[in-house]
Amino acid sequence: MATINVQRPARLTLAERLYLPAILNGLRLTWRHIWGERVTLQYPEEEREFKRVYRGVHRLNKDDKGRVKCVACEMCAASCPAHCITIKATEVEWPERDKIPKIFEIDELKCIFCGYCVEACPEDAIHMTRHYHLIARSREDMIFGLDKLLAIYDETKEQEVLRGVDFGVIRARIPGKEAGNPDEVQKLAYPVVGVVTKAETHHAQ
Amino acid sequence: MPTMVIDGREVTAPPGANLIEAAKLAGIEIPHFCYHPALKVVASCRMCFVEVTQEVRGKATTRLTTACNTPAADGMVVRTDTQPVKKAQNDILEFLLINHPVDCPVCDEAGECKLQDYAFAYGTASSRFAEHKRFRHAKKLGSGIRLYTNRCILCDRCVRFLRDFVGTGELSVTDMGNGNEISVFPGRPIDNVLAGNLPEICPVGALISEDFLFKARVWNLSAVDSVCPGCSRGCATSLDVKDNEVQRTRARENQAVNGYFICDDGRYLYHVIRHETRLEHPAVREGDQLRESNWDHALDVVVSRLAEFPERIVILLSPFLTQEEVRAGADLSEVLRGSVLGHVPNAVQEAPVLFPGGFAIDGDKAPNSTLVKNIAPVPLQELAITKDTVVLFFNSSLRTGSVSPLDAEKLRRAGFVAVIDVLRNDITAVADVVLPGRMWAEKSGTFSNSAGMAQSFGAAVLPPPFTRDESDVIRDLTRRITTRISTGCGAKS
Numbered sequence: 001m002a003t004i005n006v007q008r009p010a011r012l013t014l015a016e017r018l019y020l021p022a023i024l025n026g027l028r029l030t031w032r033h034i035w036g037e038r039v040t041l042q043y044p045e046e047e048r049e050f051k052r053v054y055r056g057v058h059r060l061n062k063d064d065k066g067r068v069k070c071v072a073c074e075m076c077a078a079s080c081p082a083h084c085i086t087i088k089a090t091e092v093e094w095p096e097r098d099k100i101p102k103i104f105e106i107d108e109l110k111c112i113f114c115g116y117c118v119e120a121c122p123e124d125a126i127h128m129t130r131h132y133h134l135i136a137r138s139r140e141d142m143i144f145g146l147d148k149l150l151a152i153y154d155e156t157k158e159q160e161v162l163r164g165v166d167f168g169v170i171r172a173r174i175p176g177k178e179a180g181n182p183d184e185v186q187k188l189a190y191p192v193v194g195v196v197t198k199a200e201t202h203h204a205q
Numbered sequence: 206m207p208t209m210v211i212d213g214r215e216v217t218a219p220p221g222a223n224l225i226e227a228a229k230l231a232g233i234e235i236p237h238f239c240y241h242p243a244l245k246v247v248a249s250c251r252m253c254f255v256e257v258t259q260e261v262r263g264k265a266t267t268r269l270t271t272a273c274n275t276p277a278a279d280g281m282v283v284r285t286d287t288q289p290v291k292k293a294q295n296d297i298l299e300f301l302l303i304n305h306p307v308d309c310p311v312c313d314e315a316g317e318c319k320l321q322d323y324a325f326a327y328g329t330a331s332s333r334f335a336e337h338k339r340f341r342h343a344k345k346l347g348s349g350i351r352l353y354t355n356r357c358i359l360c361d362r363c364v365r366f367l368r369d370f371v372g373t374g375e376l377s378v379t380d381m382g383n384g385n386e387i388s389v390f391p392g393r394p395i396d397n398v399l400a401g402n403l404p405e406i407c408p409v410g411a412l413i414s415e416d417f418l419f420k421a422r423v424w425n426l427s428a429v430d431s432v433c434p435g436c437s438r439g440c441a442t443s444l445d446v447k448d449n450e451v452q453r454t455r456a457r458e459n460q461a462v463n464g465y466f467i468c469d470d471g472r473y474l475y476h477v478i479r480h481e482t483r484l485e486h487p488a489v490r491e492g493d494q495l496r497e498s499n500w501d502h503a504l505d506v507v508v509s510r511l512a513e514f515p516e517r518i519v520i521l522l523s524p525f526l527t528q529e530e531v532r533a534g535a536d537l538s539e540v541l542r543g544s545v546l547g548h549v550p551n552a553v554q555e556a557p558v559l560f561p562g563g564f565a566i567d568g569d570k571a572p573n574s575t576l577v578k579n580i581a582p583v584p585l586q587e588l589a590i591t592k593d594t595v596v597l598f599f600n601s602s603l604r605t606g607s608v609s610p611l612d613a614e615k616l617r618r619a620g621f622v623a624v625i626d627v628l629r630n631d632i633t634a635v636a637d638v639v640l641p642g643r644m645w646a647e648k649s650g651t652f653s654n655s656a657g658m659a660q661s662f663g664a665a666v667l668p669p670p671f672t673r674d675e676s677d678v679i680r681d682l683t684r685r686i687t688t689r690i691s692t693g694c695g696a697k698s
């Protein structure tokens with residue numbers, strides 16, 4: 001029979017057995033947070049402001065002539081791990097291109113907001129905005145079609161949003177490129193910027 | 206039979222084989238664009254370089270050569286992976302991509318494109334060409350074929366196919382040097398029934414089928430092996446399916462029947478699956494009208510009519526049925542003692558065509574005539590049909606007009622007609638019971654072609670919900686009859 005030597009924990013010291021020092025320690029932490037910087041906020045009156053790499057609701061960009069930029073190549077759909085993008089293409093007779101989406105749907109309920117679609121797009125046609133209010137009355141309404149995705153573009157076109165090239169900086173994995181500047185990465189990758197109070201707009205609704 | 210060594214593997218190639226074919230036997234792929242096994246070798250693309258060591262005048266000599274026009278010879282030592290070969294492949298790809306737009310995202314070929322695959326496997330991601338790329342507009346060449354001129358790599362396959370294989374020669378290479386492009390003669394568009402093969406023959410996305418244009422990305426398609434029901438030749442096809450719909454038909458290699466190609470009639474026949482005249486519900490005649498019904502009732506109507514001891518029962522088989530359905534029909538005629546078995550010959554007949562390349566199209570535009578004529582030799586015209594006759598007509602015709610006016614006239618004389626079919630036609634309009642069947646793409650079965658070769662195929666798409674497999678219906682009918690009518694009283698003889 002082999003002998004197994006077991007290391008028994010040392011006996012508790014008197015202070016530990018009293019529990020009080022630990023409790024006081026904990027209370028000190030609580031006390032410090034009560035008076036320290038406030039991190040919770042009064043959503044929906046207050047909202048967080050995010051950096052542009054925040055991955056919120058998608059938008060479909062328009063070209064300089066105001067037409068959909070997407071060429072219905074289905075690269076986004078091919079890269080989507082949630083299989084939530086449905087595209088049907090159609091032919092157009094524009095001088096510079098002949099293929100655009102007839103149907104472009106993203107099921108925002110299935111989407112896991114990974115951003116792969118943005119990264120995969122060869123046309124920079126799909127971006128992710130900082131919108132994160134996803135409210136609808138039914139599951140069907142959460143399937144965003146062409147109209148809606150283009151309308152989001154109109155709403156957010158002034159915004160700086162997540163673009164495909166940002167992934168190069170964040171992930172620094174473009175073959176043959178040096179790893180991204182750590183400061184740059186830090187700036188992009190930490191998404192929260194600050195808090196905006198929107199009390200008036202919400203009450204107005 | 207020459208025996209040689211390719212990349213260290215010993216291969217015995219059939220006489221006359223070139224190095225590409227020989228390497229294929231050893232499981233080694235030599236990249237190539239202009240070579241196609243059914244076409245003449247021109248060795249113009251230079252993609253297939255390999256290093257060959259061979260004895261020349263008593264001395265072992267190593268040289269870089271194109272594999273497509275080098276016949277396999279005894280004692281050759283071939284390397285496909287040396288530095289000079291790799292450099293040659295890379296250089297050729299760089300040349301080909303100089304004017305190539307690389308618009309893969311909007312190119313229907315992407316995913317099955319040789320240029321894309323080879324650029325990935327044998328090329329580099331960068332190009333040293335900094336100038337503007339040549340630009341050409343896309344052209345419609347006729348017969349539903351479009352040329353995306355920018356993407357053409359001038360491999361000449363399409364020209365050789367039309368000139369040597371089809372014999373019509375609509376395409377040629379026009380202009381000189383940098384201006385080279387594939388064109389038709391002014392006012393003479395592509396016009397032949399093998400044109401649909403061009404997008405498959407083109408190794409890149411230059412020749413594109415308008416029928417498939419922008420319909421789907423090829424990686425979303427699943428291919429199902431099938432047999433073309435378009436004529437009694439029985440070409441091997443592949444049905445490419447997405448969202449439970451056939452998106453296109455491609456030729457599948459079968460050297461015993463069709464080689465590498467299929468004709469356009471068979472290629473575009475898949476549109477009939479979702480045709481607007483498709484029968485989707487069983488229907489039973491009430492007075493002048495056919496009323497939508499359910500299977501149970503419709504089959505009961507047929508069985509009740511048979512149980513009334515009709516004067517005469519005629520079971521008619523059509524050459525559009527599969528072998529299994531024909532057999533089920535023949536079995537039913539055994540159960541219904543005294544019934545007569547016959548067939549309705551296919552009326553859609555065209556002149557057979559033979560192309561210089563050896564491809565043949567049969568004149569009989571139905572897939573299973575040989576077998577049907579064997580099992581039910583009597584044609585409808587030789588059968589007596591009176592108003593006391595009950596006719597069970599098992600059709601499944603993909604073609605309008607497959608029942609000749611004479612046959613249709615004769616069927617109209619019958620007292621009661623029950624028909625299984627897939628499309629609405631003259632016969633279903635006058636029938637008393639109409640049962641909706643399934644298309645070849647929706648069921649499995651076997652066709653025996655004009656040479657007597659039996660070929661099986663599987664289902665590619667789900668059928669419309671209220672249709673049923675013909676053999677299943679015939680067997681169901683048989684079962685209902687045997688339970689309802691005691692054997693021997695099926696008909697007065």
Ligand code: SF4
Nearest residue numbers: 080111112114115117
């Ligand atoms: S964010 Fe990710 S899951 Fe959502 S649509 Fe894009 S690829 Fe799909």
Ligand code: SF4
Nearest residue numbers: 070071073074076121
């Ligand atoms: S990857 Fe971009 S261009 Fe392609 S379909 Fe998606 S959004 Fe459109």
Ligand code: SF4
Nearest residue numbers: 308309312315318410
């Ligand atoms: S032909 Fe091939 S390489 Fe060229 S654009 Fe089409 S898929 Fe890409």
Ligand code: SF4
Nearest residue numbers: 357358360361363407
């Ligand atoms: S169109 Fe296609 S098959 Fe014809 S030469 Fe160009 S690349 Fe070759």
Ligand code: FES
Nearest residue numbers: 237248250251273
């Ligand atoms: S395949 Fe050999 S040169 Fe084109």
